[in-house]
Amino acid sequence: MAKTSAKSRTAYVCTECGADHSKWQGQCADCGAWNSLSEIVLESAAAVSAPAARRSGWAGKAEAPKITALKDVRHSEEARVSTGIGEFDRVLGGGLVEGAVVLVGGDPGIGKSTLLLQALARMSASLPALYVTGEESLAQVAGRAVRLDLPLDNLQALAETGIENILHHASVAKPKLIVADSVQTLWTESLTAAPGSVSQVRESAARLVRYAKETGTAVFLVGHVTKEGGIAGPRVLEHMVDAVLYFEGESGSRFRVLRAFKNRFGAVNELGVFAMGEKGLKEVPNPSAIFLSGSAQQPGSCVMVTREGTRPLLVEVQALVDSSPLSNPRRVAVGLEQNRLAMLLAVLHRHGGVVVGDQDVFVNVVGGIRVQETAADLPVLLAVLSSLRDRPLAEKTIAFGEVGLSGEIRPVPNGEERLREAATHGFKRAIVPKGNAPKSGTFKGLEVVAVERLSQALEAAAE
Template sequence: MKAKSKTKTMYVCQECGYDSAKWLGRCPGCGAWNTMVEEKVAPSKESKGVALGLSDAAPPQRIAEVETEDLPRYCTGSEELDRVLGGGVIPGSMVLIAGDPGVGKSSLTLRVCADVAKLGRKVLYVTGEESTRQVRMRADRLGAIADNLYVVSETNLDTISTHIENIKPELMVIDSIQTIYRPDIESAPGSVSQVRESSVELLRIAKTLGIAAFIIGHVTKDGGLAGPRVLEHIVDTVLFFEGEKNAEYRVLRAVKNRFGSTNELGLFEMRDTGLVDVPDASKLFLSDRAADPGTVIVPTVEGTRPLLVELQALVANTPYLPPRRTSYAVDIKRLQLLLAVLEKRVHLSIGNCDVYVKAAGGIKIDEPAADLALCIAMASSFANRVPRDKTIVFGEVGLSGEVRAVSQAEVRLREAARLGFTAAVIPEKNARQLDAKSIGIKIYPAAFVGEALKLALPK
């Protein structure tokens, strides 16, 4: 008689998935403290993917003989989501949507499910956190009712797989991956083993049957994706919601996208009927603009979209040392670098002041083109002088105080001219390459930060 294999006990890091036979205070894989949790590892069983025909391996091919074709896409009903995905949903792809609780992940995906179902495609919405009645109540509020939209409340992956095989949907949503479990794994739902293995199994089903899958994931208190980092490598696309859950607007940004660019972002407004697309984002972020010291308009480019953002800085004297530097819009290291440039190259005694920086709408700016605008905003607040009216500012700032050219300058200027701006302080190299008359905006070129400050902050 064949003896049964014993169940092993391993200690698994809840941050990176590193496993060890004994408990460790610090994970050797990622260096995190007190993240090793005891999990039971059952003997391996035959995967359900074998029943789906995944065991038939294709022979290797020469890369020159591989046939290529355009990937078929279909719209989700949300232009902003389609923009972030790269043009629409691809059958067989897996998209991970993460964000803080209450930011709108479930509302957005339920609305997308209804819009796709109204086009005649079968859609399956699997909820592990709510009952079907709760989902129906939210669907009534969002107006997300469709005949081809199926809803099931289930957490057992084997049962979910059976529903998928019976319904054969073209789109499915898993809300959320932390609640799904495989019965053959003895650890609790949400553990590293369950999240990893459940995601792999869902990926196999999606690729085999050609189903587009949206997976909703939780985030940690630090804002990172809950579960092992391998989860981000399994899926095809990772989307993150930015912005506070109590704020009016949400930003959806692609962190990873195998079928499109990661530079695009989608903008949504939270209303009683759920998340609604915001087509003209520049007007949105400039709606409450006021001409005050420390306020500068910077035109950023996110993928193919020009976006005008109001950048605000507050510089105040403080008796406490060291002074505080707080930024909600740009990286804090970039802020410290630009403060050093103002102190050394422009001789502004700003080193003993508290500095606070934020952008209207809670958007984050990560491109160097905002350097010059940030410098002018901080200098404007420090000197208590209002910047030039109806003027935009952009340019990269070097450590020697020079203003360097940036890409897509004409796109930025045309967007500013469309919204009524009449002047722009830009790098001198960009100014030589542009035709100001055709754009309809007055250009003030600057080669150094000191010149830009004199142009943007007239006496």
């Protein structure tokens, strides 16, 4: 009887949502993205059946998994290791957890490799660490480390892109921390696709994740960012890892913001602020100071207290209102949701009696911060009114609060903590929702004006 050779099968994976399709088509049926399907090679059924049977416990002597009551499962608090960089620890949730896999994304040149090399050099004093580079030579990595004055005694590096060779060297050296820079350069011999393709990126990342969980090694994966702002490669990468961090910053600015979008071991939307200097990235101990202009209050400016993760931040909201030469005036929002700006302007007209329908309205959050909470509603409207009347708000005034469609000012979470942050930075007056007024005691030097309606807030701002 002649032997039948097992043929490999192909499938097509959407790079936007990770959905599998049996044949190529122009549009993904799951997420609707166009031209996002990429071919991958699947293992044959014969090659998969035996390993799958062994893993499931139905072959050999392996014990099959069984259902267990959660109350009987032993668990303990994750032991965390400090990276030596306080802002990095904050975003990670208090430090690095054993066996965690962290995906770090950001624009080219933003400082991803610099930050990870600094953290790796500091942690290598107490933990064996390995820096795997697929984009640079070892001489380039060493040159950067010397330029940043980093300790190199215990830091090991490997210039390799083959995942089998990387895992072999790791099994010999037994590091407790690995940085792979970058995941798009990794490839495996088991697939015939080109390095950087969807199948290569996904399989290489999956093997590193499996190695991290089996050995307790913490792994950092560096990911490129596409022109749309997402991490390049299949979206399934974000589901495989324990944490997804984005490194952001405006071009020409020395400040960088590290933001957590997913974290199984800490809070999401946590924020870390860094400043790029000659010796690499340095922590910014008081980030509120860099997001304020430091000059006297100007028309069209209002300071608000936003909350990023567990940290209150003072940021400046600027608005510019000008006569529009267009039949359809523009509404432009940077750092805020544009549709919410249009809604707020309608509320300002209906319940505040202020007409801006024939005006261009531009709103910007200073410092490149993206404010996603509703506490920015009231500061935005006060900044728009200040610009329209060309009259600044009173000196050292802050505001926060959600504006409802019926013109009511709704409270926001952690009101007293926001007021405490404002008082710490020397602000004298705060326009806040009545539900956020301090219930016990006052803040030294801070006058709190509690309002219930938008009309009351506009009158308080005009005083």
